[in-house]
Amino acid sequence: MKNTRTTFLLFCLAAASAAFIWRFEWAPGEPSGGMPGAAGALVSLDPDTVDYLGIQHGGAFIECRRDSKEWEMVRPVSARADSTKIYKIISELERLPRGLPITADERRARSLSLKDYGLDRPRAAVVVRDRTGRRLIRFGGESPLKDAVYVRLDADGDVWATSTNLPGQLPSEAADLRDRRLLRGDPASVNRLEFKRSDGPVNLLSRSAGEWIFQKPVIARADEAKVTQIIRRLFTLEIQRFVSETMSDPVTYGIGADEAALQATIWLDGSAGGETVLFGNALKDDPALMYASVKGASSVYAVPGDLLGALGARFTNLRGKRLYFMDEQSVRHVRIADDKRVLSLALSTNGWRISEPVKLNADDRLVRGMIAGLNRLEIERFVDGAFTNAAAAARASGSITLSSALPAASEPGAPVPAASAFTGAERSLSWRRNGGVTLACFNDDSQCFEIAGGQQDLFLPEPLLYRDRTVLALDPSAVCRIRIAWDGGVQAVERDAGSGAWMSAGPGRVAANEPAVDAVLGLVSYLKAVRFELSGSAGPEAFGLPEGCLSLTLGLTGEEGIQKTLVFGDLAGRSEVYAAVQGQDSVFVLELSALELLLNDLGR
Template identity: 25%
Template sequence: MRTKVTLVLLFLNVALFSFLYWLRSSIHPLQEQGGILGTEVVNLQKIEIAAAARPNPIRLEKRGETWMIVQPLMWPANEFAVTRILNELQQLRSEASFAVKDLSKNGQSLADYGLDKPPVTLTLTPATSGNTQPASTVLRIGDTAKVGNRLYVLSPDGERVHVVNRSLVESLLVKLEDLRSDTIFSVAVYEVRSLNVVTGAPATSKVRIARGDGRWLFETPITTRANKSETDVTISQLNALRIQSFVDNPGAEPVRLGPDEMTLKITLEGNNRHETLIVGGRVRDQAAPKPAQTQPSGTALTPPAGPSELYYAKMDDKDPVFEVAMPASLLERLTNAQEKLRDRKILDFDPGAVTAITLSAAGQPDLTLQRLEPTAATPQSFNWQIVRRAADQGPQTVAADREIVDRLLQRLAELSAEVFVSDAPIDTMLEDKGFNRPALRVKISLAPAGATPSATGGSLTLLLGIGVDRHTYAKLDSPNYIYQVSDQVLQQMPVESLAYRDRTIRELPPGARITALKLVDLVEQKTLLDTALPLPPPDGSAPAQNGTPAAATPAEAAPAGAEAAAAAVSPAVRAAIETLVAQIRTLRAKKFVRDEFTKTVVVAGEDRPWRYQLTASLSLVGGNGSQTAASTLFFSERAGGNTEYAGSPEFDVVFETEQPLLDALFTLVYGPRDPGPPPPEQEPAPAPAK
């Protein structure tokens, strides 16, 4: 008996709890917390606001992710205004309520609360779910309550009157102008596929710039590259344009949007959509532009700096006319887009794909810089060689300086137009600009993508001419566009093998040592330096053999008298000798003067004999043991503060010395005669006290 009662009670408890759970779940959370509206406000598709003070209702419709005003006109809705309405609906709470059926008991009706003919009626339509068309919810908003900042709202089912905060009606009764978005273009920079600009009369022109392979390209009126950064900035500034005010009564003022008054027609094409702005005439009565608006993220949409002017405008697919503040800089850039948005770089190539550069000038043999295959020592870089072809002999090759060739490639890649002269030059213009006999022809040979340097690919040919006005002009073989470039270009691209020769003349192997130095003044027949190496340190410790401890080669130690004399040299002379040793080990030229050694050298415009002779005794390690050799360099007198010439019979070359070698020679030649800095001035002794 007890078991049966227990089971019955347990069953009743389960049934009771199930009923309570169902009852609780059937009440929407918003309603449970005093909310008036339920799930219909979570995913709204349409909103209609009918107000007694307005002749026509305002209808908003969500299309994709954008809210649009579809009545009384077609225009994107202000994102902030719509968000405020949605927030007010979702947070709408009843502060007090009473049943409609109880009104008659108190001798009242809906008319007493302004709900028989409500000032505002709100119709909400949720988004379609599947094939089912959801029913609309109607919310009637009545008069303002007599106490507090409240108003009356009739529930959607018409059974209760709620007292709510009046912030809802304030969000609904904004002016139509404030409900309309002031955004003109909504196609973001990253989405834009093309920019189209048509200028108005009298000089009507059409420009189309399309995106392709990560760059912008002109498609009309010419085919060429556009400046990527300038194009991106222009599109960003178009997106930053804002409507200053709508012209709701076009008949009241001349809006100046006729074909003869059109200033610009601008089209941004995006992903399966496009937006076109027609800019008409200038507004005669100019007002100060409104400040920049702010995006939801808080980022200010600031137009470009500089003056702006108001123009009448409209979107091509919409009727409303508005005023837009066009910055003068943006207007000029769009009006002259063919020049302002054009890429000023003349050559378009990858320096890493260049296999050869051939320089040709009238009256001179061609000079070719040829890229070599990478070696095991330099797998990530390329060496270059100079190839000279003369009419009376075969091609000659010599190592080129990689840094100098890289600078030449950089100059070519950065060669920019100062002025776009002509995109369709006639023969007389080509002759006037010096292209009938170019001052310089540069052919750039390119390897195919992913190919080895020896592979044959395409090529570019640059022509540089000197015009009748003595300015420098450039053009390519194709297309036939003429550019004015810097007049320094020809000086930066000499057709001289010495200009590109490897600056390293000689580098001794690691095992080689310099055992002695002798410097002689050939004019005065005087020995300025004669010392064995390495120099013994001033502290008497074992000297280093050009970087190797002296103990490694004891048989080649200098005589005791020479060591004593060498140990007595001044610190300045010691530093100069050490610099000489380092410079001779790796002999480099600051600049090559001649590619053959001569017994005289031009200094200050005069042909003079060499003034100094420096002889270095070398100890070389070979297959047959140690060998000795002498290396001789000749030096001129100093030709200027930073210029001194050197000649090498061994390498058959004359060159300018680098600064460390020049300073070391100065110390050895003029050091004994240098009086040093003047002594400091002594202050006069104070006068004796009286």
């Protein structure tokens, strides 16, 4: 019985070999590429255009096809192929050296047949196809000196001796040529990641402006290094065993949707949907391995079990140490409040505006900087446990709200509604100061934390921090009179109504110093403050105002009004000076060069 079985197996192997050779040597409809290759090369091959590889070796018959840049195995199983191994085989074929042929006539003259070269039943055969056609390369036995392998090409009757160890490198079973990566793709192109333990909530992260942000279980910044490590671990995970290709019951392996110990889904740039991997039970014969499967496929694999610990990190362990409200580009409204004041800013078609407590144009750059600063406040430490009385008190001391929607529609000039009247995405941070520490929490997150010091101005509902720095923007053609006065002196010029020329004011009119006048007009056409001074309880006298050391009065025509007076006070340092516009409460700081410009003589 045993001899009968052995004979039967040998017969099947011979039949498979004959079928393989028939298919690629005598099958019609596909041209031969022409053998041998160029001088020095046994096989003429264009490796960049190879799209098919067939291998018969050790009783296995393997077929692979290339789709775009990736190789797929189509026989004996439908699966991903190892592109690196395939390209190595193709490269070896291309480099086969060509020796002298042993023709059929020479073999007959020596009373030798293909059997003497091991080519009656080749130990391996390879079919490769490129843009010019297919090649069939059959590998026989070794030369007597073991320094060459006998090869037969296509239907050519010649036998070639070539130097190669390729036959020993060819896969003898499908698993040898399968891609052992669980996931295929570039880790750098991942833009979304979701993972869930069987005993925990869904963790969903997305890539926003180059950063990883948690969307679930709460919105928070993620630890960039830890998330990158998880993604790298997924893409470097190697399959240790191919367990089954026909999974019928995923529960058997613990990889059902409800039983899986861990589920991980990734989305790549340019992909229509995500790919989900399920991880299940440990293998009974090797507890260091666990079952895994790609959702929607019937294959089951065994992968290293330590992955569960690496990918099963809790949300709290992956949370970053900087605050995150929302995507900065989506913010349309900001509300900062303490127990006494409220500052409200809204983005209009013309830029940011302060709408409460006063209505002023805001400096877009400063507001964007404030939003960026709030979105990156450093967390000193997370406070363990659920909310306590301390956290409740934090809500009562102050709050910061960012919203991606403007207030509900209202008439121009109407008061800004409370935070509850806003629609769209909105997050509020409540806070309380305790000495040098700021305790804070988000309205949609039960985690309390301490914010590091150093950026306390971001918590101030002070409009002067964000108002537009433009203090004068006059049309030079509307200025009809310039008067500069200082302690003990005055000079004035005015525009002649007839000629439009600038002349000294008063009796004995003479032409003015045009360059000096133009310099003053240029100054007041777009005068920006370095900053506005937060005076607190101090009056203008604390800055050498309102009298000042020097004043600039501009007589105006048309819509600009009657006149504007700019008053300069004390020095605010070595290169700055305090100033104010007469009739306005704000004190601001100008560069000292603005004052120095007014010391020029306006006369000839």
